[in-house]
Amino acid sequence: MIRKIIKIDEEKCNGCGVCADACHEGAIGIVDGKAKLLREDYCDGLGDCLPACPTGAITFEEREAPAYNEAAAQTAKQENAEKKLPGGCPGSAAKKLSGGCPGSAAKAISRKETQAESGTVRSRLSQWPVQIKLAPVSAPYFNGADLLIAADCTAYAYGNFHQDLIKNRITLIGCPKLDMVDYSEKLTQIIAQNEIKSVTIARMEVPCCGGIENATKQALQASGKFIPWGVVTISTDGRILE
Numbered sequence: 296m297i298r299k300i301i302k303i304d305e306e307k308c309n310g311c312g313v314c315a316d317a318c319h320e321g322a323i324g325i326v327d328g329k330a331k332l333l334r335e336d337y338c339d340g341l342g343d344c345l346p347a348c349p350t351g352a353i354t355f356e357e358r359e360a361p362a363y364n365e366a367a368a369q370t371a372k373q374e375n376a377e378k379k380l381p382g383g384c385p386g387s388a389a390k391k392l393s394g395g396c397p398g399s400a401a402k403a404i405s406r407k408e409t410q411a412e413s414g415t416v417r418s419r420l421s422q423w424p425v426q427i428k429l430a431p432v433s434a435p436y437f438n439g440a441d442l443l444i445a446a447d448c449t450a451y452a453y454g455n456f457h458q459d460l461i462k463n464r465i466t467l468i469g470c471p472k473l474d475m476v477d478y479s480e481k482l483t484q485i486i487a488q489n490e491i492k493s494v495t496i497a498r499m500e501v502p503c504c505g506g507i508e509n510a511t512k513q514a515l516q517a518s519g520k521f522i523p524w525g526v527v528t529i530s531t532d533g534r535i536l537e
Contacts, residue, residue, distance in 0.1 A: 299340040300360045305329050307352035309477045309510060312503030317347035320368040328505030328512075336364040337371065349475045419462040427469040427478050430485070437489035440465040444482065444511050445497035446504045447473075453497075453529045460497055460527065471506030478507065482514035486522065494524040500536060 303314075303323075310328040322337035323330055323344060330352065332338060340363065345353050422436045427444070443464040450456045450468070467485075469478055486494070496511050498504040508526060515524060528536045 296360070296362055297357060298360055298362070299355050299357055300335060300338050301332060301340070301342065301344060302354050302356040303330050303332060304352045304354070307350045309350055309352075309471055309479070310503075310505035310508075311349060311471045311475070312506065313347045313349065313472060313475075314344040314353060315502065317344045319343060319372055321371045322368070325502030325505050328509035334368075334371075336361040337368040339363050339365070339368070350477060416457065419457040420466060421461075422465055425466050425468050427467045427481055428474065428476070430467055430481075432481070432484045432488055436465055437485060437491065439490055439492060441493045441495070442467065442486075442491050443495045443497060444468075444507065446470060446499055446507045448499050448504075449497045449527075449529045452499060452531060452533050453535065454533055456497075459535075460495065464495065469507060471510065472503045478510040479513040479517070482511055483517040486514055486518040486520060491520075491522055494522055496524065496526045498526065498528055500528050500530050 301323075308330050310325055310330065312325050312330070314330050315323045315325055318338075320334075320337040320339060322332060322334045324333045325331070326333075338360075340355070342353075342355060345355075422434070424430055441464045443460055443466045445460070445466065445468045447468055447470040449460075453460070467482075471478060485491070494511065494515065496508050498508050511524075515522060530536050
């Protein structure tokens with residue numbers, strides 16, 4: 296049948312996942328860092344996802360599509376509600392884990408290699424600020440740096456974050472879902488205007504974290520530079536996933 300259904304422009308999509316949260320029927324998901332219409336028969340054509348999209352990537356179109364299956368969509372909605380907390384992010388499913396701006400001035404942090412006090416884990420952070428939005432594009436510590444671009448939650452989920460990921464790197468953090476911003480332009484400027492040696496992306500396994508990975512990849516491409524890069528994915532129970 297010909298009916299109204301949403302259309303997602305992947306070029307504009309930053310993978311933040313807000314549209315997936317706004318879609319009460321669960322028709323939208325995040326795949327490879329981009330929003331996808333996963334179930335056409337779950338899309339009711341009302342467009343709750345349109346105003347939620349911060350980049351304007353979602354529009355309506357009239358085309359051949361399966362009829363809206365309200366019964367199936369409602370069943371899926373109920374199942375999703377049982378898995379998630381209010382707020383909708385796939386990474387917000389409640390679980391218990393076992394195992395127990397005066398500060399915005401840019402500066403490098405010098406730390407002596409002294410033995411840490413008993414029971415104290417020494418910070419490996421070497422610069423400030425760390426928020427992508429606050430970081431100056433031309434800070435001297437970027438030159439010759441191994442850059443870590445990390446989703447906010449990774450430092451909380453992975454216990455050895457400082458030793459394994461921050462150590463010997465310049466750190467930038469952000470969350471495109473909460474900041475409602477596309478970081479790619481700022482990251483492009485940082486990479487293009489400085490001699491970055493390598494880039495490591497640290498993200499959670501949840502779909503909304505695809506936004507920070509996608510923004511970094513776009514920045515690397517737009518910078519016109521060939522820089523070694525890699526992605527470290529952290530599970531919600533604190534493991535590095537292969």
